[in-house]
Amino acid sequence: MIQIDKKLQREEKVEVLRERIQELNFHYYVKDDPTVSDAAYDKLFNELRKIEEEYPQLITADSPTQRVGAQPIEGFTQVSHRIPMLSLGNVFNDEELVEFDRRVRDRLESERVVEYACEPKIDGVAVSLLYIDGKLSLASTRGDGSVGENVTENVRTIDSIPLHLRGQGYPHQLEVRGEIFMSKQGFAQLNQRALAQSEKVFVNPRNAAAGSLRQLDPRITAKRPLDIFCYSVGYVDGELPVTQSGILSQLQEWGLKINPEIKVTIGPEECAAYCSDILNRRETLDYEIDGVVYKVNQLVLQQKLGFVSRAPRWATAHKFPAQEETTRLLEVEFQVGRTGAITPVAR
Numbered sequence: 001m002i003q004i005d006k007k008l009q010r011e012e013k014v015e016v017l018r019e020r021i022q023e024l025n026f027h028y029y030v031k032d033d034p035t036v037s038d039a040a041y042d043k044l045f046n047e048l049r050k051i052e053e054e055y056p057q058l059i060t061a062d063s064p065t066q067r068v069g070a071q072p073i074e075g076f077t078q079v080s081h082r083i084p085m086l087s088l089g090n091v092f093n094d095e096e097l098v099e100f101d102r103r104v105r106d107r108l109e110s111e112r113v114v115e116y117a118c119e120p121k122i123d124g125v126a127v128s129l130l131y132i133d134g135k136l137s138l139a140s141t142r143g144d145g146s147v148g149e150n151v152t153e154n155v156r157t158i159d160s161i162p163l164h165l166r167g168q169g170y171p172h173q174l175e176v177r178g179e180i181f182m183s184k185q186g187f188a189q190l191n192q193r194a195l196a197q198s199e200k201v202f203v204n205p206r207n208a209a210a211g212s213l214r215q216l217d218p219r220i221t222a223k224r225p226l227d228i229f230c231y232s233v234g235y236v237d238g239e240l241p242v243t244q245s246g247i248l249s250q251l252q253e254w255g256l257k258i259n260p261e262i263k264v265t266i267g268p269e270e271c272a273a274y275c276s277d278i279l280n281r282r283e284t285l286d287y288e289i290d291g292v293v294y295k296v297n298q299l300v301l302q303q304k305l306g307f308v309s310r311a312p313r314w315a316t317a318h319k320f321p322a323q324e325e326t327t328r329l330l331e332v333e334f335q336v337g338r339t340g341a342i343t344p345v346a347r
Helices: 002-030 038-054 094-108 184-196 205-213 244-253 267-280 299-305
Strands: 078-080 089-091 115-122 125-132 135-141 147-149 173-182 226-237 263-266 289-296 315-319 332-336 342-346
Touching (some): 094 267, 094 289, 094 299, 094 315, 115 226, 115 244, 115 267, 125 205, 125 226, 173 205, 184 205, 226 244, 244 299, 267 289, 289 299
Parallel strands (some): 089 315
Antiparallel strands (some): 115 263, 125 135, 125 173, 135 147, 289 315
């Protein structure tokens, strides 16, 4: 009887430690508002890890200690998206934005001003995260929109992605979609380490994020500074708020990270002002963006607008002008590939 009591106490302590660490992770990675020192966090984490090492039968897949990365795999399996991950149409200036808004109102057969949810367009890798009863069960890339690759073990190593949703009230099945990226600071540090070890450096943060996410050895992914911003949902078995902005706020309450620059605007003029503000602050953001995204905020209007081809009629991306730099061409080298193809390489 005494042994049973001790076992229950251990299990309860493990559960309390996991919940506490999960809450601290939420404030650190999602809210960007740490509530304890690194030393205090490490003490809790090490206490949990010590108990799990001594009693491995208590380890669960969603424990905070299980992010270190599984054994290497031979290849990625394919995953079919229950709801396709569509691409977006583009506008490139304010005039095209006004035209997009006009088409939206024409299809809605309404002259009423439309409410939009706006956010920066992250230059990263789109992924789908499937939570079943609050636990992360599957993560996949966008692929061709219909079929992607299973990258669950790699995604599990990303600290800002919860292995278990916090709170209550989440649907039985919840597919969350987001953009995995590498911050500018993390990218610079990664390349500095690569140079110090005489390894190949990455060209830009997006390539670094994509390459890190598709490592066959999750332990390598675990060492890369990957992050995520969640921007929508796919398949949902349950109830959610009735607006795009409301859904994102709810996702954040459940422990998922959303972009702090999200804003609800009214009409194309406010959308254009939002775009101009983000463009002016582009260099101050610690992540690469190539535009902003506008989505009709009311889900009932989204459903009424529907889709065309492989893109929704209720959303568009306002692309920024290409960034240009002046450089000098020193010479051109010609490389011969395995098939005999000659490729010019600028120096």
